[in-house]
Amino acid sequence: MLANFSMDNFNSQSLKINKASRRSLFNAIMTGLSAACILTALVPLALVLFYVTVNGFNRLDLDLFTQLPPAPGLQGGGIANAIAGTLIVVAIATLIAVPIGVMCAIWLAEFGGDDTSIDEWVRFGVNILAGVPSIISGVFIYGLMVKPALPGYSALAGGVALAVLMLPTIIRTTDEALKIVPQDIRWAALGVGASKYQMVLKVVLPAAVPAILTGVTLAVARAAGETAPLIFTALFSPFWPNGITNPIASLAVLVYNFATLPFKPQQELAWAASLILVLLVLASSITARLVTRKR
């Protein structure tokens, strides 16, 4: 009797898909809705990439990477000084923010545990710093370094302003990266007689390096594109970079300055600079992904 399926009165129709049921309709509508939202979110990205590429592409030539910007009214020229300037300012910012940020995160994740309330306050503070608008960081450094001429408008001041913006990202990602290093590895290191700092520097930190690199790259990508903090600090220069205590050109500020000028060559350079900036940010994000995937 058990083997004879046709004998029982089970209605096999009830198992079939019923596309007209309320549940199926609801499911279909919600799926469609979220798909539409995804498209909406991707449209600006695609449009930005498209628009910048179309407008900037025709100036992508050798001159762009080797020449200084032309004086108003003249043709040609390039943005080489701004590319170099962005690299210099971001390098200064990275040199400041990475050691401080990583050390701060090490303290939070490895040493701060004795008094969790301090930990929480520092983390809270870092989160607030992450939410500070970038222009505030610019004004802050303006007041700290530019106004009192220490050393005034300069690559250094720009780098410090960007470092302030990079810090929270680096601290948070490093903190998270250290926290997910398995606890057994710490025990193992202590078990063979490591002091706490020997354990952190030689075992825990190396294990967290890929994730820390991702955080640093994201921070660098963000800093490279910042304009507001640089306007007050690094200012701009139509010339080649001249030491870190003098004003320096950067891609972001070049775009800001040239896009609104009434001269065609300058506007074209602004588009080209935008394209380079987007490509730089894109390249660093992709690098970050590759670095983490490899390990």
Add this chain to the structure above:
Amino acid sequence: MIEPGLRRIVESIMNPTSIANDVVLRAKDCDIYYGAYRAVRDVSVDIPQHKVTAFIGPSGCGKSTVLRCFNRLNDLIEVFHLKGKMTYHGQDLYAADVDPVEVRRRIGMVFQKPNPFPKTIYDNIAYGPRISNYQGDMDELVETSLRRAALWDEVKDKLQESGFSLSGGQQQRLCIARTIAVQPEVVLMDEPCSALDPISTLKVEELMKELIQDYTIIIVTHNMQQATRVADYTAFFNAEVVEGAGGKVGYLAEFDETQKIFSDPVQPETRDYVTGRFG
């Protein structure tokens, strides 16, 4: 491997009391607290030199907790504190001027789950000696340690590969090699075979019998057969529910030669446990 054994036999003939009864580690009336909660009470045990001592007992009876007290690994738990006295060669391990790092260099530990560093096999072994400024030939030390852990033949051609590339049993032997590379006097083993298959378990047990010529071993195990196979002495820990304390408290029920514990224990609860009537 015969020479140290011979030497010990000669020594034991010449000086019969010094061998079996040299106490390396001693716990005297130890109570272990987590905050106000007493987790383990009344532990008094003498760990003899060059012997394997097994800690057995049901889950939650505090055997691992007691084990971790011996190399001050419980210091990492903020609310932990110890009442009573734990000594190492007569020196109070918990005296204010004792450096836990120095303690752990002399009293090594092998953990329940194999936990190699995310480094090469070579660097896994060399890490401990390097941080304690080992001056000798590192290659030689790595080879000796791996040979002693019966792992050399399996890894000698891939010392630069990651420790994670090994199987579970090999990883555990790597961890044992790493522990003995810093040449501790005592090796604590916290259920070292619980994550291993029977063949790897057997290898680790044979290894313990080799190591005992130079080291003192304390092993926590859930496997009573393992205790009878490897241990000279056995401590049986039990746990009881405490009214009003909101949990169980572990205590040392009986400590004696392994043979005695398993064949003719004094306490009825020990007999019930070793004959499988509870636990």
